[in-house]
Amino acid sequence: MRYRIGAVLCGLLLLLTGCWDYRELEFIDFVLGIGIDQVEPDFKLVAEVIKVEGVQETEFAPEVLTTGGRTFLSSARSLEKEAGIRLFWAHAQVLIIGEEVARREVLPAVEFAIRDPEFRTSLLLFVAKECSAEDIFKSKSPIANSISDHLRNVAEFHRRVPTCFIQKLWEFRQTLQMDGISAVLPTIRLLGEGPDQIPVLEGSAAFRQGQMVGFLDGEETRIYSLLKGKTDRGPLVVEWEGDSEKGKITYVIRSNQVRIKAVEQEKRPKISIDVELGVELMELGSLTPDFEDPAVLSELERGIGAEIEGQIKNLITKAQTEFKSDIFGFGLRLKQRIPKIWRLYEEDWEQVFSDLEVDVQVLGRLVATGVLSKPLRMRE
Amino acid sequence: MFFWRKRGREQKRKAEKGVSTLVKALEENLNRFQNEVLKDDDFIIYRRFSTPEPAHFTCALIYADNMVEHCFLSDSVIRPLMRHPLPKLKGRDLIKYISHHVIYGHDVDVDDRVNNLAQEIVSGAAVVLVDGCSAAIIVDAQGWEKRAVSEPVSESVVRGPRVGFTEDVGAGAALLRRKLKSPGLKMKCLEVGERTKTKVVLAYLEDVADPGLVAEVRGRIEQIKIDGILESGYIEELIGDSVKTTLPTVGNTERPDVVAAKLLEGRVAVLVDGTPFALTMPYLFMEAFQANEDYFKHWIGASFSRFLRYLSFFLTTSIPALYLSLITFHPRLIPTELVLSISASQKDVPFPAAVEVVVLGLMFEILREGGVRLPQPIGQSISIVGAIVLGEAAVMAHLVSAPMIIVIAITGISGFVIPTLHNTTVFLRLFFVLLASVLGLYGFLLGFIALLIHLSSLHSFGIPYLTSLSSFTSQDFKDTLIRGPWWRMFWRPRRIGAGDRVRLRGTQL
Structure with a gap:
């Protein structure tokens, strides 16, 4: 009897299956990149599929397939029908949203990927700037085999080239679902002319209520990601004017501490931002500021602070006036800190955000100067 | 030897079972062996000779060729009988006198059942018959070609003893005794197999092994009813716990050091004549992952x-x-x-x-x-x-x-x-x-x-097969997933060494 019950229970387990199925590896084709474009009135699906060729010396040739359909799934199915292959989406690495789609409504371009368990939540999201997703996939990657690989590689080391703000599917989804914060996605544009165009990952697209409202350029994106508390290994170039010399000093950010405070001032919310940057001196060129002198050191540090502070202020003003979109999450911060005030302005937060008073203070600190502790001086 | 004391009862039993015994006439007895019990076997040697004057008895020595040590037989049995003058005795007294005073053999016995004697002869003993006596002297003279003790092929080690058991169970038992020089080491001889009469040695440490376990193993071996045991695998399968699994529940090894280690843990070992493989029991799952060399190296x-x-x-x-x-x-x-x-x-x-x-x-x-x-x-x-x-x-x-x-x-x-x-x-x-x-x-x-x-x-x-693997106490851990240092192995494995749990005495526990 005991065995019989055990056997029945084990049998029942078979009914609790998830979504998997037996399929031979040789009969499936891997999609590495997905693109969504707008074609009136429906949308167009672009898929970069990897084709495996040769046995002894394997070659992976990417192929871009496109088809139109009323929804994602109907396009995907007709793609499979037309190409006579079975597509496997779980290894897709990038999802590129055409600019048209992003301007109109971004949700239909990502909802299927969030819902379907086959897609990875680590899918990298991009917006094609001034072109369609298909154009991106049909461009030429300088080194990597496929555009998807290329984009993923660039995203891997984006900390060294901090002109984009990498978003994974799950991060984007979280931002979309939160109050008081708007989403930002990195943009890709094409560089060059004709068939040798290469995709460049630079800048980002700002959204409001799921619609793209404008672009940030590379520098602005860098400032944006600093405000998000990220550090990068990109160059920070600051103008320097000494007693008898004038030029550029290059730093690299070592540490970045951002404190965004929401305070109440006469029933109005007010945001104050404190940024503390630790920077390392990387290049002086022929300049000779004597940074062992405390006065010169604080002069240098003030220069760094002022440079970043100005850029932050410009960015905030741009978001307030041009986008009217709270991409920094000030509303979220207010909701977390002073929910009472948030509730007052929740309804028309975008309007409130546009007129929000924001204090910015940036403190730069020079923490290292490479292996030289003094400027390099030429002796006659 | 108790033969005389219980004679009346013995004879009655023999009569009941129809066991044939020797008679007084030598030729008739020899005829019995030659043409009935040991018929058609040309390797059985019948050597007739006479004792010296004054008492002149005709004797016969029966043995199986190549199963005995010939030198020993001629020097210690035939020579004294031919040289030693015998007193005027008769029948069983004479047999008793010969076995006590004449034959130099180290293991001498007296019997009169024909079948028993035949069994002894084919097992490598020599039987001395004397004319006029209805009993015979059995002299243990076993001697045959043996393989030398060598390194076991199936379990080689880099570091460790190079000795392995041989097919001779007696030598194996001696190897084991050399490892464990303790009167507590008990080795009981049993005989299994109706036709092969295979000698099986049950070895255990009396004060360490669980007496219940020893009795259980012994009981299981005694229950075996089979015509022949040619290898310890027969016994392993006959006394093993589960027949429906391919997992071993009885361990086997060629190495005396492994057997000694298992005995020290409170296990029971079974040595079988005719094979170098000894059995150890109980055998737990984790033992498959232990090797003897584990205990010799760092x-x-x-x-x-x-x-x-x-x-x-x-x-x-x-x-x-x-x-x-x-x-x-x-x-x-x-x-x-x-x-x-x-x-x-x-x-x-x-x-x-x-x-x-x-x-x-x-x-x-x-x-x-x-x-x-x-x-x-x-x-x-x-x-x-x-x-x-x-x-x-x-x-x-x-x-x-x-x-x-x-x-x-x-x-x-x-x-x-x-x-x-x-x-x-x-x-x-x-x-x-x-x-x-x-x-x-x-x-x-x-x-x-x-x-x-x-x-x-x-x-x-x-x-239980997973003993020591199913829980995570430090003393269980010490010899399962890892091999703990010897100075930490205070206790013998759980549930096995019931008699004496402490392995490391004199240490602070």
Whole structure:
């Protein structure tokens, strides 16, 4: 009897299956990149599929397939029908949203990927700037085999080239679902002319209520990601004017501490931002500021602070006036800190955000100067 | 020797069972042996001779050729009988006198049952018959060609004693006694097999082993009713706990040091005549992962070896099933680059992956089986054929994929790390592969759970099979997953050394 019950229970387990199925590896084709474009009135699906060729010396040739359909799934199915292959989406690495789609409504371009368990939540999201997703996939990657690989590689080391703000599917989804914060996605544009165009990952697209409202350029994106508390290994170039010399000093950010405070001032919310940057001196060129002198050191540090502070202020003003979109999450911060005030302005937060008073203070600190502790001086 | 005392009763019993006894006339007795009991056996030697004056008796010596030590027989039995003047005695008194005063043999007995005597003769004893006496003297004169003690082939070590048991059970018992010079070491001789009369030695440490266990083993051996025991494997199968599992519940070894170690832990050993393999019991699952060398080398290195053995067990049973389920059910779990190259290698292979796994696995087993019993020079050609034909050419011909060859190779090599479980791993592997080919990782996991349930249900001589592995106390841990340092092994293994739990005395516990 005991065995019989055990056997029945084990049998029942078979009914609790998830979504998997037996399929031979040789009969499936891997999609590495997905693109969504707008074609009136429906949308167009672009898929970069990897084709495996040769046995002894394997070659992976990417192929871009496109088809139109009323929804994602109907396009995907007709793609499979037309190409006579079975597509496997779980290894897709990038999802590129055409600019048209992003301007109109971004949700239909990502909802299927969030819902379907086959897609990875680590899918990298991009917006094609001034072109369609298909154009991106049909461009030429300088080194990597496929555009998807290329984009993923660039995203891997984006900390060294901090002109984009990498978003994974799950991060984007979280931002979309939160109050008081708007989403930002990195943009890709094409560089060059004709068939040798290469995709460049630079800048980002700002959204409001799921619609793209404008672009940030590379520098602005860098400032944006600093405000998000990220550090990068990109160059920070600051103008320097000494007693008898004038030029550029290059730093690299070592540490970045951002404190965004929401305070109440006469029933109005007010945001104050404190940024503390630790920077390392990387290049002086022929300049000779004597940074062992405390006065010169604080002069240098003030220069760094002022440079970043100005850029932050410009960015905030741009978001307030041009986008009217709270991409920094000030509303979220207010909701977390002073929910009472948030509730007052929740309804028309975008309007409130546009007129929000924001204090910015940036403190730069020079923490290292490479292996030289003094400027390099030429002796006659 | 108690023959005389219980004579009346003995005779009555003999009469009842129809046991034939000797008569007084020598020629009639000899005739009995020559033409009835030991008929048609030309290797039985009948040597007639006479004792010296004044008492002139005709005697006969019967023995099996090549089963006895000839020098000993001529020097210690025939010579004294031919030289020593015998007193005027008759019948049993004479026999008693001869066995006490004349024969130099170290093991001398008296009997009068014809069948018993015949049994003794074929076992390598010499029987002396004297005319006019209805009893015979049995002189133990066993002596035959023996293999010298040598290093065991099946369990070689880098560091450790190089002595192995031989086919001679007496020598084996002596080897064991040399390891454990304690009066507490008990070695009971039993005889199993109606026709082979195989000598079986039950060895245990009286003050350490659980008396219940000893009685149980002895009881099981005594219950055996079989015509012959040619190897300890017969006994292993006849007294083992579970017949429905391929997992060993009785251990076997060729090494006296291993047997001694098991006895010290409170286990019972069974030595069988005619084979160098001794049995130890109870045998628990973790013993398959212990090697004698673990206890001779540094404990950290030994622990690492032990970890490798557990890992190999997992690899050899599970790698094909895991690989199969990953590439057929869960390709999303494999990194993109890897899945692409596996996909490329699978592209032109005509068979489904499941078929590939099973067929290649079988081919490997065939290669292994072929290599086992081949002489060394031919054995190498097997591996060349295996490596080149199966490995290289099959991939070139797109019959199998290259990653599959790697998987099977890892499986096979890991299997060699735990040879004692070979019977089990072969079937487990197949079981897991079948489940994985139907249900993927989910099936593999179901199979693994089934294995755990099965392991938990087994017992060896009353001890749960997973003892010491199913809990995590420090004293259990010390000799299972790792080999603890000797100065930390205070206790004998749990539930086995019932008599005396303490192994390390005089240390602060």
